[in-house]
Amino acid sequence: MILALTIAILVTGSVYLIQQRGMVRIVFGMSLLGHAGNLTLLASGVGAWRGEPFPDRTPLDVAADPLPQAFVLTAIVIAMATTTILLTLAALGRDDDTDVPEPADDNIAADPVATLGRAAGNGGK
């Protein structure tokens, strides 16, 4: 139950943060969601058994389920990669404000970020 409460707090925080303004804050929210997911995975291994899964030093009747731990390791590392990418996206551009107004009608070629028209006039070099 305590674990469920922890997960619930993480999910609440995460959902609140991802509705805020500013990429960095949303990234923190996703980070919390990742934590919640990891704890859920560990909880699925039934937290009544908490011995470290080393058969040579932990008796079998208290050893924890090793499979969710492997899952969580994979998930943590993938989340690290994704968080780094998200932070890069937050650092690029004008700023990290996510409440972007959509321009009414825009001349696409007049933006330094637009890459269209690369192949124009040269037969697609």
Next chain:
Amino acid sequence: MDWTLPLFAAVPLFTAAIAVLLPWRWARDVLHIGIPVAGIAAGVWLFAHTAVNGPIAHNVGLYVGGVAIPFAADTFAAIMIITTMIVAATANWFATISGETVSRYYASLTLILITGVNGALLTADLFNFFVFIEVMLLPSYGLIAMSGTWARLAGGRAFVLVNLAASTLLLIGVGVLYGVTGSVNIAALQGVAAGNGPAVVAMGLVIIAVGAKAGVFPVHTWLPRTYPESSAAVMGLFSGLHTKVAVYMLYRIYVNIFDLEDRWNWLIIAIMVVSMLIGAFAGLAENSIRRVLGYQMINGMPFILVMLAFTSDDPQRALAAGLLYTLHHMITVGALILTSGAIEETYATGLLSKLSGLARRDPLVAALFAAGAFSIVGFPPFSGMWGKILLVFEIARAVDWWAWLVIAVIVIASIGALLSMLRVWREVFWGKPMQRYPKELRVSGRLIAPSAVLMVGSLAMFIFAGPLIDATLTATEGLLDVDGYAHAVLGEDPIGVPDMTDLQGGR
């Protein structure tokens, strides 16, 4: 021969690593077009092999069934591999021509994407599916933001966040499923979500996550605002890969884990009906070609997924109709997107208000766009006609008022799709010629070639509809052979097959 299955994922991965190190652009181009072409050949071999031998599976690392990660292939997976590789090869070819590969990272990113696609299509383990979805997503995060329109950064941010949330939800779903049943192996989980019980709730999370990736109402909203902000080569690549892998897994999950349960028919039909209407008509309010096409992508998904609700009578034919529509949709939407890309790369804009009169300047482009529009709406002589006809036939088989409703909505949605495409035709191809560009500026033949190849493919799908329909029937026969699948994957004496006697009701 089942040891070759992991190579479908391993070889593109290896070549991706090579591609990122190669300094020569021509070598990278050869790799990122050549690997998908080789994938087509491998997929054809796989189809032939599994059509004769039934589902094959390989436990990676040769551990006992249920413990090892299984790669399993039947004709359904093989046909999806073939078509995804066709789209990937053509989109990468277009990327080479349109100059995307001047970036030294493009080739390796697309090759990793292909790795992920092959892995996701062949794996029979839900956590491994999550990992391969991540393998697909990560290069996509790069591809979607590295080229495109003025909004590619905003689109990239939204894409990354939504897909990250969806895959985290998938992870949670798989975790809860493990917590309820004690296994994540699809073959071992056969039938656990049929009836009612906690496994259904866990699978509900998984379905929401995979549905978000497929672009189903109400979690479709990200698609028309992220894909069109990227470049056309990338959108063409994604259109044939991401959503279709999600559709594949939804089919696989529904056949294996849900055992074609009737209980959810009303929900599937309700969601798909709304999705059809949104996809058909929302494109009328969009202001660039590829945004309209983004909604055409959303329009196509419900046609494919609604067949899951009509499997009570003859599931093989119903799912085969859905599969045929999937194949048609991949080819046609890919062709339309690449046509739009050819226009955008030549005139530096895809806005409807800025383009006009292209039918006279570029008659081949106009013809290809018209052909693509015909196909996606369902006119002959292109693949869309058979796709729509078979869908309506199979839905009509269940003669109750659900079927009437769905057929009526299909008719209305087709009208809406036609209106959308007519609008694009009118705005872009009719009208006065544009004054801003010099008369010599035309869409070059090389740029339009990939799209032409795909439309020829669509035409071929129409002409050779007989063998194609036979192939889809073989594919769904393989899909529905759950016992053969389970036997191949689990082998003798598997570990961890869940006992659902206390956890399941209504069976």
Next chain:
Amino acid sequence: MNDQGTVRGNTEAPAQASPSFLTFIGGLTLLAAVSIAATAAGTTNLQGILASDFWSQRPELTVPVAVLVAVSAFTKSAQLPFHFWLPEAMAAATPVSAFLHAAAVVKAGIYLLLRFSTVFHDVAVWNGLLIIAGMTTAVISAAFAVQKTDLKQLTAYSTVSHLGWIVATIGVGTPFALAAAVVHTAAHALFKSSLFMLIGVIDHEAGSRDIRRLGRLWDRMPFTFGSVVIGAASMAAVPPLLGFLSKEGMLTAFQDAPYSGLLLFVAAIGAVLTFTYSAKIVFGAFIDGPRDMSKVHEAPVSLWLPAALPGLMSLPLAFLVGLADAPLEAVTASIGAEHESHLALWHGVNTPLLISVAVLIIGVIGVVFRKRIWPALEGRKMFPSSGNEILESGVRVSTLFGRAVGAMANTHNPSRHLLPLVLCVIVLGGATFLSPGVDGITPAPRTAGLDNPWDLIPLVIIAVSVVGLAITNSRLSAAVLIGTVGVGMSLQMMLLGAPDVALTQLTVEALTVIVIMMVLRYQPNLFPKVKSGRRQIGALIIALLAGAVAFTGVHALLGRRERSELAMWYLTEAPEITGGQNVVATILVEFRALDTLGELSVLGMAAIVIAAVAHSMPRHPFKEGTRPAPFGQSQLNSIPMRKVIVLVIPVLAILSVLVFMRGHQDPGGGFVAALIMGAAIGLAYLSKGQDGIVFRESTPVWLTGIGIMTAVGAGFIGLLEGSFLYAIHGYILGEHMTTSLIFDLGIYLAVLGMLTMAINALGGYLRPGVDVNDLNYARIDDGGPLPATPTIEPGDDHVEAFPEPINPADAPRSVLVADAETTTATDKETDR
């Protein structure tokens, strides 16, 4: 100016689109009808469907299918309200293709109706629908035709009118009626094709097909005139022509219809109008008209003869019509109507004959007074809006609907795209909560010993941090709090018996903080404010609901079983198979090595992605308040750190190798080892005197590439033993080694690649990105067809990228107080 692209009022375009559009609708309705009929009948063979039992057994299907088929035929044969595509299509096209429209395309609809008459001929809805639609079309189009001055448009509308007659006759449903319909179809084909082509001849010779621009032509083009007279007379049902015969047949058929009196009356009106417009063709083209036609000469024989031939056949065929009896009986028999045919010109004095005579008389009177009647009718609008206008308003309504349903997606704000996902999960949770038990199953009792009071410590740490994160507006505080959440998570993982995971979490957290700080240093102090209070309250409510769903989900679904069979298998069998006691690590690198392979490719690709995106974005200037002035004597400031790392980095490196090697038996493994090494690299970067890259520009890419190739290579080695990623065990120098160690090495390198790339891309002196002129897609202004890529204009709130350093070496601040006062004023300018 469109924001979302309103439909431009392009009036001719819908007309050009309407043929395909309307016939497409017809195609769809036909598809629906045929598929229902085919699946109900169990065959797609047309005869099989028509002969099937289900029409009588399932009458609830018959009526809808009948309606669908009728609608489909109406669109093809241009019945009201789908009629308006035909005149537009005909008027625009060349004579021959117009003829095709007249004779070929529209007959498809007629064929459809005749074919399905087999089963529908006595269905009341079918009868009513066809008769009403057909006669309405006949009368109204005839009225339209009388109004027109363009001969081709007139003929086009007359085609629609005649189709209406045929459709109404089919609708009567008796065998006689079906035969009459077939006869009129034949007669119509003859005279209409002829008239179309002859009008083309007139157009070719006289230069116009508009009545107002023609004149007295009958003596200049006598043969054409004669042929047109015969054709028009047949159309007007003047005896003794074939048209008269077929019209008589139709009127006779109408006598068997319900409400025959009313029907015959309406038919009579239609016949009068038919006569009128037929006369209009003759008089308008050849007799009346203002222009002088003396220069016009007769068309060559090769032109008018083929055009006239079909129409001229109407005369002799009327007398030879008895020969058609047998074929006609065969035709009607094939559609299931047994009919004895007695085609003849004279059937005695009966009601149809009287009607025809009356029509002729009224028609002739109308022709005599034509100069007063016809101009009064021309150019008047009969309906409030034309078909094209209705179509356009339909398109407008569709666009409004489209905009409404597209509104939920119309944003680039990612929070709004995340919301539906959250709401779906909340709905799922709510639905489960409302069902008894968990979706109908009472959950098993919770396993004993799930709640450990030690868990309260991480709970408190995490709860406080999360609340802090929600409240705080400062970026720095948020970064710190994320770190504390990570620490709490690590502690919780230790308590749950997952030491490897806890180690990984801790080191990942440390490195993530480094990346966060690299990003935060060039951003404002505070987060952007959400101004709407309602939005915040809404966010809070949804967050609380989501948390509640998470709590109930975890509580109800998890922790209610024993350890799984898989878990026990791993704990008992894994050490024997792999030789390693660290079960989790062996799962990662041996049993589920494919997962790890995917994971390391994700890591490696993260490096590539960061490089790809950062090198394709133009560098934006610094906003006000985000460009801290650098320390002028940073080399001095970094001395302590640089001295420390001389000791620490070797220790970390050795630790990294140790952890790498012991991963199989004790907590450790490739990931943790790589992260420790990553920490060392991070320290090296932090200790530098200035922001610069670590190693070289291309090092991360090489690390990633070599790492992935190593790992996949280890997998390929396993192929020698029969499976990709099969772990081969052996002893080297007395140490137990497996190929999974090579695999681990690949992981190691990929992690390092990602970290170094992150530092290189984000850790520079300027913001990440590339100068606009160095972008590989930027166009320069070389006179090419497209304008050059614009540079980023510095705005009002942008500050320069290279501010004056604080406390520079050439003007150092004094440590003593007295001197500090004199430099306070200058400090305020150089501080941020």
